[in-house]
Amino acid sequence: MFGPKSACRPLCLLLCTIALFAIPASTAARNEILPRTHLRAVYPAGGQPGTTVRVEIAGDDLDNVDRLVFSHPGITARAVYEAATPVDEAPRRVPNVFDVDISVEVPTGFHDARAIGDYGVSNPRSFVVDTLRQTVVDRHTADAKPHDLKNAHQVRIGSVTHSQVTANRADYYRFSATAGESVVIECAGQRIDSQLDATLVLYDAAGKELQRVRDTLGYDPVLAFRVPADGEYKVAVYDFLYRGGDDYFYRLAIHRRPLITAVFPPAATPGETSRFTLYGFNLPGGTPVANSDNAQLQQANVDIAAPPVANDGSLAVCGHIASPGAMLDAFAYRVASEHGPSNAIMIGLATAPLVREAAENDQADSAQSISLPATVVGQFESPGDQDWITLRTSAGELVRIEVLSHRTGADTDPTLLVQEVTTDAEGREQVKQLTRLDDDRVYANRTPTYEFRSRDPTFEFTAKEGAVYRVLLRDVYNITRGDPQMTYQLRVGGGAPDFRLVANSHTFRRRSSDHVHARSLVLRQNSNEAIEVHVFRRFGFAEPIEITAEGLPEGVTCHGAIVSGRAPKARLVFSVGEQVPAVAVPIRVVGRAIVDGRQVIREARPATLAFTTENPERIPPPARLAQRLWLSVIEQETSPAEILVENEKLLETSLGSEMMIPYRVARRGNFKSNLQVAPEGLPRQLRFNEMNTPREAGSYKLRLGSTRIPPGDYTFFLRGAGRFRYERNTRAVAAARKRHERFERLAQEAAHALAELKQAPTEVTQLAEKREGTGNDTAGEDPLNAGENQTTDDEARLAHQQQRQELEARLALIEQRRAEAAAELKRVEEANQAGDTDFAIVSKPYRLRVHASPVFLELPQQELRVAAGRSVELPLGVERKFGFSGRVTVDVIGSNDVTAEQVVLQPGASEVKLVLRATENAVVGSQECKVRARVQFGGLNLATVETISVRVESEVIVAERDTAEVTP
Numbered sequence: 001m002f003g004p005k006s007a008c009r010p011l012c013l014l015l016c017t018i019a020l021f022a023i024p025a026s027t028a029a030r031n032e033i034l035p036r037t038h039l040r041a042v043y044p045a046g047g048q049p050g051t052t053v054r055v056e057i058a059g060d061d062l063d064n065v066d067r068l069v070f071s072h073p074g075i076t077a078r079a080v081y082e083a084a085t086p087v088d089e090a091p092r093r094v095p096n097v098f099d100v101d102i103s104v105e106v107p108t109g110f111h112d113a114r115a116i117g118d119y120g121v122s123n124p125r126s127f128v129v130d131t132l133r134q135t136v137v138d139r140h141t142a143d144a145k146p147h148d149l150k151n152a153h154q155v156r157i158g159s160v161t162h163s164q165v166t167a168n169r170a171d172y173y174r175f176s177a178t179a180g181e182s183v184v185i186e187c188a189g190q191r192i193d194s195q196l197d198a199t200l201v202l203y204d205a206a207g208k209e210l211q212r213v214r215d216t217l218g219y220d221p222v223l224a225f226r227v228p229a230d231g232e233y234k235v236a237v238y239d240f241l242y243r244g245g246d247d248y249f250y251r252l253a254i255h256r257r258p259l260i261t262a263v264f265p266p267a268a269t270p271g272e273t274s275r276f277t278l279y280g281f282n283l284p285g286g287t288p289v290a291n292s293d294n295a296q297l298q299q300a301n302v303d304i305a306a307p308p309v310a311n312d313g314s315l316a317v318c319g320h321i322a323s324p325g326a327m328l329d330a331f332a333y334r335v336a337s338e339h340g341p342s343n344a345i346m347i348g349l350a351t352a353p354l355v356r357e358a359a360e361n362d363q364a365d366s367a368q369s370i371s372l373p374a375t376v377v378g379q380f381e382s383p384g385d386q387d388w389i390t391l392r393t394s395a396g397e398l399v400r401i402e403v404l405s406h407r408t409g410a411d412t413d414p415t416l417l418v419q420e421v422t423t424d425a426e427g428r429e430q431v432k433q434l435t436r437l438d439d440d441r442v443y444a445n446r447t448p449t450y451e452f453r454s455r456d457p458t459f460e461f462t463a464k465e466g467a468v469y470r471v472l473l474r475d476v477y478n479i480t481r482g483d484p485q486m487t488y489q490l491r492v493g494g495g496a497p498d499f500r501l502v503a504n505s506h507t508f509r510r511r512s513s514d515h516v517h518a519r520s521l522v523l524r525q526n527s528n529e530a531i532e533v534h535v536f537r538r539f540g541f542a543e544p545i546e547i548t549a550e551g552l553p554e555g556v557t558c559h560g561a562i563v564s565g566r567a568p569k570a571r572l573v574f575s576v577g578e579q580v581p582a583v584a585v586p587i588r589v590v591g592r593a594i595v596d597g598r599q600v601i602r603e604a605r606p607a608t609l610a611f612t613t614e615n616p617e618r619i620p621p622p623a624r625l626a627q628r629l630w631l632s633v634i635e636q637e638t639s640p641a642e643i644l645v646e647n648e649k650l651l652e653t654s655l656g657s658e659m660m661i662p663y664r665v666a667r668r669g670n671f672k673s674n675l676q677v678a679p680e681g682l683p684r685q686l687r688f689n690e691m692n693t694p695r696e697a698g699s700y701k702l703r704l705g706s707t708r709i710p711p712g713d714y715t716f717f718l719r720g721a722g723r724f725r726y727e728r729n730t731r732a733v734a735a736a737r738k739r740h741e742r743f744e745r746l747a748q749e750a751a752h753a754l755a756e757l758k759q760a761p762t763e764v765t766q767l768a769e770k771r772e773g774t775g776n777d778t779a780g781e782d783p784l785n786a787g788e789n790q791t792t793d794d795e796a797r798l799a800h801q802q803q804r805q806e807l808e809a810r811l812a813l814i815e816q817r818r819a820e821a822a823a824e825l826k827r828v829e830e831a832n833q834a835g836d837t838d839f840a841i842v843s844k845p846y847r848l849r850v851h852a853s854p855v856f857l858e859l860p861q862q863e864l865r866v867a868a869g870r871s872v873e874l875p876l877g878v879e880r881k882f883g884f885s886g887r888v889t890v891d892v893i894g895s896n897d898v899t900a901e902q903v904v905l906q907p908g909a910s911e912v913k914l915v916l917r918a919t920e921n922a923v924v925g926s927q928e929c930k931v932r933a934r935v936q937f938g939g940l941n942l943a944t945v946e947t948i949s950v951r952v953e954s955e956v957i958v959a960e961r962d963t964a965e966v967t968p
Contacts, residue, residue: 035061044162046128065117071627074103120522120632167244268306313602372493386474451620527639555580564712643843656938681716897922
């Protein structure tokens with residue numbers, strides 16, 4: 001499991017505490033965006049193989065959710081239906097309730113569940129398959145909640161209990177245990193996408209507190225203890241901030257199985273078998289860890305075979321992998337036992353030879369010397385532990401130092417010190433501090449919506465001649481803490497250039513800095529939607545990456561994107577036209593690039609937000625890797641507006657220029673107000689403002705007024721934000737009204753029939769009454785006939801009574817259904833009342849090429865030849881573009897053997913001859929010279945640089961060639 005704690009958790013806890021008391025409860029319930037199916041909870045969040053589990057889902061915009069799909073094909077769901085009554089047209093589906101069948105072949109571990117309804121496919125929620133017995137606490141019945149320590153809910157060792165916490169309350173459970181046995185109690189909250197930050201408290205039978213624990217595996221607590229005496233024990237579960245509700249569900253497991261908390265080394269050589277040390281509880285063959293504060297912590301040595309790195313760069317997700325570790329390569333490992341398999345631990349795949357830290361390297365003068373490249377693996381084993389390393393480098397070598405610790409799930413906060421050590425003329429050592437880093441600065445500002453930042457520092461430098469470099473690595477809090485579970489990898493030096501991709505989908509209320517919502521990729525008719533694809537480049541890889549999508553349904557188009565240079569991400573835009581049927585399918589996003597002269601394909605790892613947040617820049621929402629990436633189309637709604645791209649051809653410009661981006665706006669329905677438009681996907685150094693578009697067309701001005709904007713190719717789009725009067729799910733309202741009207745009609749018909757039955761006596765009743773009133777007339781009647789007439793009268797009365805009872809029962813059932821239909825109609829009408837709603841749309845992508853300068857040079861294709869000490873003319877063509885018409889200064893740089901006097905082209909001049917001169921001592925042979933054209937444009941000093949090959953020849957070779965040319 002890669003489940004690091006948030007890098008900004010203290011601030012998050014403070015802000016969450018303030019928000020808990022400052023924000024009204026109704027705020028979160030407002031429908032502020034166009035609906036998309038949003039899954040907040042699956043309850044219970046798992047089950048046993050070979051069983052059927054009744055599951056209830058909770059979320060937003062769950063209109064007509066009739067499918068629940070899982071990432072493993074062996075887990076299937078069936079909607080639950082009420083039994084039809086004589087007054088129902090057909091059995092009715094119970095909203096948001098499913099029977100989930102788990103095949104015996106489904107492996108133990110984490111799987112993703114998604115709901116599909118009128119508003120597309122939802123975001124995923126974790127569903128854990130486990131061989132332990134499962135118990136589900138009724139979350140709708142208050143009496144079923146175990147809130148009293150004295151009346152704690154009875155559970156057994158070897159079981160999982162599913163429940164959810166109530167605000168300001170704790171849940172209590174009791175179990176019997178035998179003296180001497182080792183019991184593990186773990187509460188999964190964060191790992192199953194719950195907002196719960198759980199605390200576990202263990203009590204003895206008398207109610208005395210024995211242990212209290214939180215934040216063992218990420219934010220999830222694990223409590224292990226050796227039972228001191230036979231008897232009953234109790235455990236409490238509560239949220240650290242005393243929150244509760246549907247979003248605060250958990251699974252409490254009490255068992256004797258192994259549980260792995262760490263592994264050393266934390267990385268393996270791909271394709272090799274190595275010896276590892278596991279840390280955790282109930283480990284087979286485990287022995288106590290001597291230098292740990294936890295007396296129950298064990299260690300065990302095992303041999304593990306590491307797989308090779310996946311050819312497509314994908315990662316098999318079998319547990320909770322938080323976003324800071326999403327770009328790492330790793331594999332899962334479990335240990336077997338007589339009580340069942342352990343949890344899965346993720347082991348990294350090293351990118352360079354593994355080197356274990358030396359035992360005595362805690363001082364600079366005893367630093368461990370290593371050659372580059374290397375992956376140093378170590379531990380902050382005890383308080384005061386620190387590791388010094390000396391790097392053997394070459395002059396001019398680019399050295400990259402990267403720490404991997406917090407991102408792999410270790411509870412660490414590494415700090416990095418890099419020193420440059422030289423010797424002066426008198427032989428004295430001179431120490432220069434290059435950096436002291438704490439926390440990541442590479443991914444910290446990558447995006448406001450996904451928290452890729454971590455506590456792991458990274459640093460680069462270029463080695464100097466005669467210098468030695470020392471590295472100190474320690475935990476920030478090493479004075480007070482240390483533990484063998486605090487492992488690290490220190491990647492030093494280069495490696496094979498490569499890249500990894502992470503793709504995520506979500507939606508905003510209006511713009512990218514406001515109200516980010518956990519949603520999947522959902523397309524309305526005539527709309528465009530975008531996802532983010534994050535690029536993680538390795539070891540200097542800077543080539544363009546072409547990103548596309550595969551597996552799209554008919555009617556859906558992906559426009560692709562190009563990521564140039566060191567751009568950190570791209571936006572991938574999907575489009576759908578009109579009359580495209582509803583569909584929901586998994587898709588793949590892949591990136592193609594040239595690495596070391598060959599094309600490689602890397603599959604993007606799907607990611608998802610765990611929760612919705614109102615301020616992603618202050619409190620980044622937690623995110624994790626998902627099993628798959630899904631796309632859906634909904635057919636009952638059309639986008640309220642569409643930004644139409646005027647020109648889909650490549651746009652070109654340069655630094656210092658201004659350019660207009662034309663677009664049109666197609667408004668639909670009752671959307672008539674302004675649309676706020678701004679570009680998205682351009683370098684963050686490019687500043688721009690939103691503009692209002694009150695009409696059907698507009699132009700957006702981009703000013704490239706900074707030399708910090710990296711030249712290259714960009715794919716961007718225009719994001720529009722608006723507000724309109726939205727009528728939500730009119731089909732649901734119409735269906736509810738139709739059902740209510742049907743029962744109104746049936747009730748009227750039944751009441752009328754019952755009234756007629758009561759008021760209109762039958763012919764038999766009339767005859768019986770006549771007989772009773774004229775008894776003398778039947779005195780001479782045959783006694784046998786008289787008896788038959790009496791029997792007929794009784795049967796008629798009984799049939800009349802039975803018919804009346806049936807009508808009354810039918811009317812009562814209809815009245816019950818009518819009341820239910822009226823309540824449902826009221827609920828549906830209230831939920832779908834027309835109201836002002838924010839929406840955000842995107843255009844199809846623009847492709848933009850930014851040049852370093854508005855000047856383009858035309859150089860001869862053939863190699864120039866010049867003798868040492870002589871000159872040669874270089875004819876140049878100069879073309880000005882993008883509105884530039886000023887002077888151009890041309891010279892030659894980058895060579896000490898070939899020089900040229902600079903030449904200034906006045907406005908209007910487009911040709912020039914540059915005189916190149918080879919020095920007397922120029923080295924004979926071919927060499928590259930750089931021709932530079934400098935301009936001032938848009939207040940910036942810019943330059944265009946082109947390379948030309950020049951061959952320096954000796955005087956003898958030149959003389960022989962000249963002679964050959966004049967010989968007949």
